[in-house]
Amino acid sequence: MSSDDPRMFKAALPVLAPVAPSVARALDIPRVLSGVQGVALTFDDGPHPEGTPAVLEVLASMGAWATFFIVGEQVQQRPALAREIVAAGHTVALHGHRHRLQLKLGVADVASDIERGFGAIGEATGLKPAWHRPPYGVYSSGGLRAARALGLQPLLWSRVGKDWRRFTTPARIATRATKKIVQGDVILLHDADFYSSRNSYRQTVKALPLIIAELQSRGLKTVQPH
Numbered sequence: 726m727s728s729d730d731p732r733m734f735k736a737a738l739p740v741l742a743p744v745a746p747s748v749a750r751a752l753d754i755p756r757v758l759s760g761v762q763g764v765a766l767t768f769d770d771g772p773h774p775e776g777t778p779a780v781l782e783v784l785a786s787m788g789a790w791a792t793f794f795i796v797g798e799q800v801q802q803r804p805a806l807a808r809e810i811v812a813a814g815h816t817v818a819l820h821g822h823r824h825r826l827q828l829k830l831g832v833a834d835v836a837s838d839i840e841r842g843f844g845a846i847g848e849a850t851g852l853k854p855a856w857h858r859p860p861y862g863v864y865s866s867g868g869l870r871a872a873r874a875l876g877l878q879p880l881l882w883s884r885v886g887k888d889w890r891r892f893t894t895p896a897r898i899a900t901r902a903t904k905k906i907v908q909g910d911v912i913l914l915h916d917a918d919f920y921s922s923r924n925s926y927r928q929t930v931k932a933l934p935l936i937i938a939e940l941q942s943r944g945l946k947t948v949q950p951h
Contacts, residue, residue, distance in 0.1 A: 728939055732805070747786035752869065754879040757909040758808045763946030765911045766791040767882065768929075769820055769858065772806040773917035776926030780916045781813055783933045789947040791815050792880075797822030797842030799919065804849035811850050816949045818856035819843055819877060824920045827859050839871045856880050856950055860920075880950060882913035886936070888929040889921035894927050899935035908945065912936070 749756050750819055758765055766784075771777045772795055793810050795817055800807045810817055824841035827835050839857070846854050857877035859868055864879070872879060886902035887893060902912050914933070918925045940947065 726915040730882065739887065745811050747840050749881060752864070754869075754881060755862070755911075756883045757911055757951055758948070759909060761909055761948045761950075762941060763908060763948035764884075764906060764942065765816075765950060766914065767858075767880075767911055768792070768914050768916040769794045770799075770824065770915050770917035770920055772803050772919055773828055773882060773919065773926060774803060774806070775912065776918065777806055777810065779926070779930040780816075780933060781809065781878065783937070784815070785813065785891060785928060787934060787937045789937045790949050792818055792856065792949050793916065794818045794820035794856070796820050796824055796919070797838075799917070800831035800842075800845045800849050807846065807849040811852065816856070817852065817854055818858065818880070818950075819846060819872075820858055821860050824860045827863060827865040827868035830865070830868075832865075832871075835865055835868040836871035836874075836934045839848050839877075842873055843877070846907075856931065858882075865911045878950075880911065881901075882911045885913040886929070886932060887915050889925050890912065891922040891925070893925075893928055895931035895935060898928060899939060900930035902932070902936050903939045906940070906943070906945065 768791060771793055819842050822838045857872045857879055860882050884902055884906055886898040888898045915925055916927050
């Protein structure tokens, strides 16, 4: 099961899992973007030495834009790749320093994790990320406070390709990601396999042209949060 699959935390609903739409609304955590003329492509868990460059290549070839929720420990391993994302005109956002469920961390530990990831992105790119998405889409109360204390705006998702699955296909990913999609939707994908099925990003890379083509056929641009 996915690192970002909300079913992992069914027992915690509705109090602690803002991936549930009603809880996200109550906590003022957006799952969609308002006031935008398009939809947002977002990628979690990178930067990855193979997956991220491949995703960037597809985006460039099809004139699409994306937001990358990157992980501090991976940024420290390959800071040049984080800079490449920025240089290509995409947005870098924070996914944490390590990919850990906030509910398993104490208040001080989760605050430290967010601060370390924030610092790693700043050191690598010279930028302060504006957006945050927790691992698994689940905030603890302390984690949400810590993110907002740094000026980070939470952003979850409204459409998901389930691209982490071991036996999925590009066609299935694309169909799931674009089903009933409308303006303002946020699509969750992954450009890395550090925390999911091995080589799963390869299916994502193959699905991405299908997703972008479907969006274009519906007159939907790819946009970045602002």
